[in-house]
Amino acid sequence: xxxxxxxxxxxxxxxxxxxxxxxxxxxxxxxxxxxxxxxxxxxxxxxxxxxxxxxxxxxxxxxxxxxxxxxxxxxxxxxxxxxxxxxxxxxxxxxxxxxxxxxxxxxxxxxxxxxxxxxxxxxxxxxxxxxxxxxxxxxxxxxxxxxxxxxxxxxxxxxxxxxxxxxxxxxxxxxxxxxxxxxxxxxxxxxxxxxxxxxxxxxxxxxxxxxxxxxx
Numbered sequence: 001x002x003x004x005x006x007x008x009x010x011x012x013x014x015x016x017x018x019x020x021x022x023x024x025x026x027x028x029x030x031x032x033x034x035x036x037x038x039x040x041x042x043x044x045x046x047x048x049x050x051x052x053x054x055x056x057x058x059x060x061x062x063x064x065x066x067x068x069x070x071x072x073x074x075x076x077x078x079x080x081x082x083x084x085x086x087x088x089x090x091x092x093x094x095x096x097x098x099x100x101x102x103x104x105x106x107x108x109x110x111x112x113x114x115x116x117x118x119x120x121x122x123x124x125x126x127x128x129x130x131x132x133x134x135x136x137x138x139x140x141x142x143x144x145x146x147x148x149x150x151x152x153x154x155x156x157x158x159x160x161x162x163x164x165x166x167x168x169x170x171x172x173x174x175x176x177x178x179x180x181x182x183x184x185x186x187x188x189x190x191x192x193x194x195x196x197x198x199x200x201x202x203x204x205x206x207x208x209x210x211x212x213x214x215x216x
Contacts, residue, residue, distance in 0.1 A: 018090065024130045025088050025123050029100045032132070033081035039072065041065045049124065049131045078107040089198045094125040095133075097201055105145075111158040115142040120170055120210050136210045139165030172206050 028047055035043035045052070045061040045068065054063035072079070084101030091097065098121040106113040117140060122133040141154035142165075153162035168174035195203035 014093070017093065021090070021093075021096070021125065021130060022088055025096060025098065026086060028123065028130065028132055029083045029086065029102075029119070029121070032135075033083050033102075036068075036072070037079050037081055041068055044068060047132050049126055049133065052132075053134070076106050076108050080105045087201060088123075089201055091198075096123040097121065098123060099201055106142075108158060112145040113142055113157065114145055116140045117165070117167065138167050138170060140167035141165065170208055170210060171204050172208060173204060 032044065032047055035041075035047070042065070045065045048061065048064060050061060051059055052061060052064050053059055054067050058067075082103040082105075084103060086098055086100045088096055088098045098119075100119045100121060102115075102117050102119060104115040104117065106115065118138045120136040120138060123130055124133040125131075139155055141149040141156070143149035143154065143156045144158070147156070149156055153164050155165045156162045
């Protein structure tokens, strides 16, 4: 027979663990921004697990450090990443997902490029510590500070042809909203039930997998 007192204690401990985990996860994007902008590559890759995927079939922090070092040294003279709103949802006690807004500034030669984007994050607790398992960038625009990115193809890096970002790719509501308006729908005929707790992001995604989103 279950002891009600023990069950209550376990519930309280689980809820406390969730609060502490959420706060630790909330620090990760800010630590990422600080380490990246200060070019502390060891601090940066230390936010990822030892077996992190670094692209092109490579794994490990050393490979990720090499990729960050090459990218940052060749493309940018300086950067500043401003972390915005964040939604965190737990899949289980040791894994979570998140959406993090980010407004960034980049000095690249004679140009000053501003960017608005968000990240789709996956977090994992390993050995009692939370890490980024992955970060999927979703871009809205990038443009010279003096040139507002009005119109199509908002990704406008110096020396490159403008292209469209993937800012709305994870959430089908964007296309559905405009399709409905173009079809002459003045208002929704039905309202869905509120998303379950810890399933807000999943509900908005409606089955779209982040792996299918193209990274430019």
